[in-house]
Amino acid sequence: MTDGTRGGGATGVKAVGSLLTTLGIPCRPVDGDCLVWTPRVVTVLQAAGYTAEPTTVVGWVVRGSRTIAFVHQAAEIDADVVIDVTARQFDAHLPSPWVTSPARYCAALARSTRVDEVTIGSWT
Secondary structure, three states: OOOOOOOOHHHHHHHHHHHHHHHOOOOOOOOOHHHHHHHHHHHHHHHOOOOEEEEEEEEEOOOOOOOEEEEEEEEEEOOOEEEEOOHHHOOOOOOOOEEEOHHHHHHHHHHHHOOOEEEEOOOO
């Protein structure tokens, strides 16, 4: 992680994770919780000096197709780090808060949801 604002590497990941423990993140998130929790995550991170923004996460049934399995929301710092506090709605074994690189996030979420591809950002 090289977020350009508060230090990268494992220390930066731990710092972001620590900030989010105060939110009272749900243990068993359900469909739609991302729309409630992602703005809260972004607010906490921005208040701590990170350049965080909400981002769209899309699960594609078949890579390159226009068939969507799911649309989700997570937070992103400088397109370098993904923060997801509601991914457990897809798989109870996923971390929460989940702070990782976009590549790792997409690969792991695709495996957990059994879709061909997960992308971050625009879905059109």
